Amino acid sequence: xxxxxxxxxxxxxxxxxxxxxxxxxxxxxxxxxxxxxxxxxxxxxxxxxxxxxxxxxxxxxxxxxxxxxxxxxxxxxxxxxxxxxxxxxxxxxxxxxxxxxxxxxxxxxxxxxxxxxxxxxxxxxxxxxxxxxxxxxxxxxxxxxxxxxxxxxxxxxxxxxxxxxxxxxxxxxxxxxxxxxxxxxxxxxxxxxxxxxxxxxxxxxxxxxxxxxxxxxxxxxxxxxxxxxxxxxxxxxxxxxxxxxxxxxxxxxxx
Numbered sequence: 001x002x003x004x005x006x007x008x009x010x011x012x013x014x015x016x017x018x019x020x021x022x023x024x025x026x027x028x029x030x031x032x033x034x035x036x037x038x039x040x041x042x043x044x045x046x047x048x049x050x051x052x053x054x055x056x057x058x059x060x061x062x063x064x065x066x067x068x069x070x071x072x073x074x075x076x077x078x079x080x081x082x083x084x085x086x087x088x089x090x091x092x093x094x095x096x097x098x099x100x101x102x103x104x105x106x107x108x109x110x111x112x113x114x115x116x117x118x119x120x121x122x123x124x125x126x127x128x129x130x131x132x133x134x135x136x137x138x139x140x141x142x143x144x145x146x147x148x149x150x151x152x153x154x155x156x157x158x159x160x161x162x163x164x165x166x167x168x169x170x171x172x173x174x175x176x177x178x179x180x181x182x183x184x185x186x187x188x189x190x191x192x193x194x195x196x197x198x199x200x201x202x203x204x205x206x207x208x209x210x211x212x213x214x215x216x217x218x219x220x221x222x223x224x225x226x227x228x229x230x231x232x233x234x235x236x237x238x239x240x241x242x243x244x245x246x247x248x249x250x251x252x253x254x255x
Contacts, residue, residue: 002213002231006033015041024250026243027234028052028106029156029184046250049105051242052234057109059233060152060182063206066227067178068093073224094118099148101141101164102155102183103130110152111136122147126155145172152180153187161186161211170196176203182233185210194220208233 006023011034014020023033025047035045066072070088077084098114100107103125111121111133121136122144129138144151151173157164165179166189179202181188190211196202206227207220213231215221221228234243 002027002029002032004032006038008034008037011038011041011043014043022046022251022254024048024247026247028056031156031184044254046254048243048246048250051246052239053105053109055236055239056106056154056182056233057113058236059208059229060106060110060154060180060206061113063180063182063208063227063229064093064150064152064178067204067206067225072227093150096120096149097122097147099123099139099144099151101144101151101153102126103133103136103138104154106182107152107154108133110154119150142172145169146174148177149174150178150180153183155183155187157184157187163187163189163192165189165192167192167195170201173201175201178202178204178206180206182206182208185213185215190217190220194223197223197225 011020011023020043022044023038023046025033025045028047028049030045030047033045038045069090074084074088093114094117097120098111100111100121100123103111103123107123107125111123115121115135122139123136124139124141124144139147153165155164164187170192173196179188179193187209188207193202193205197205202225204225204227205223208229209231210217220226234240
């Protein structure tokens with residue numbers, strides 16, 4: 001899966017044998033595979049984008065609840081013998097605006113769940129507005145940053161791994177916004193995020209992915225207004241079963 005790197009040297013060695021025909025990523029992104037080089041050598045590259053959408057969307061929603069109601073930090077402080085009832089006055093998701101940056105399968109699954117909670121859904125996607133989801137509003141990225149109470153990222157990121165969300169983008173957001181990243185670690189500038197958290201610009205951040213994994217950014221991980229998980233977006237029994245089934249289907253379709 002994501003930990004396995006199929007780079008040029010491995011592919012080149014496989015080309016010499018003439019046996020490798022297909023590389024399948026058991027997950028959504030293929031950034032751990034040198035796709036262009038593989039395909040230039042006649043090797044097909046596929047992924048399993050359908051299988052983990054539900055799991056990742058549920059985790060993103062879980063981080064939203066954790067931040068809005070202090071679930072994570074309350075677990076920590078209660079185990080330390082503290083009773084911070086008066087400190088943890090949260091907010092309700094109902095009535096809040098959720099901005100989705102990236103509106104593929106995962107973004108749409110999260111939109112369905114958030115709509116059931118009576119959230120207002122706006123989105124931005126590089127492909128523009130979608131025709132089959134008229135109940136959600138397509139907006140410019142600037143408007144999304146300005147209007148959202150919660151922002152959830154669901155995009156592959158830039159090829160050069162430059163951040164999509166950095167200091168300029170944080171400056172455009174509402175004071176007290178919540179940011180969720182279950183996409184790719186490179187999508188968010190961690191230093192800018194820490195600065196925004198410490199200044200109070202960002203009320204909380206839910207993070208499942210990091211530029212370096214395992215992450216060494218302990219200041220971010222230990223921040224009291226951060227909810228963190230170790231890249232477990234697709235780690236459900238159901239999703240793993242679907243991934244296996246989709247891999248088999250891909251092999252059958254190609255041979």
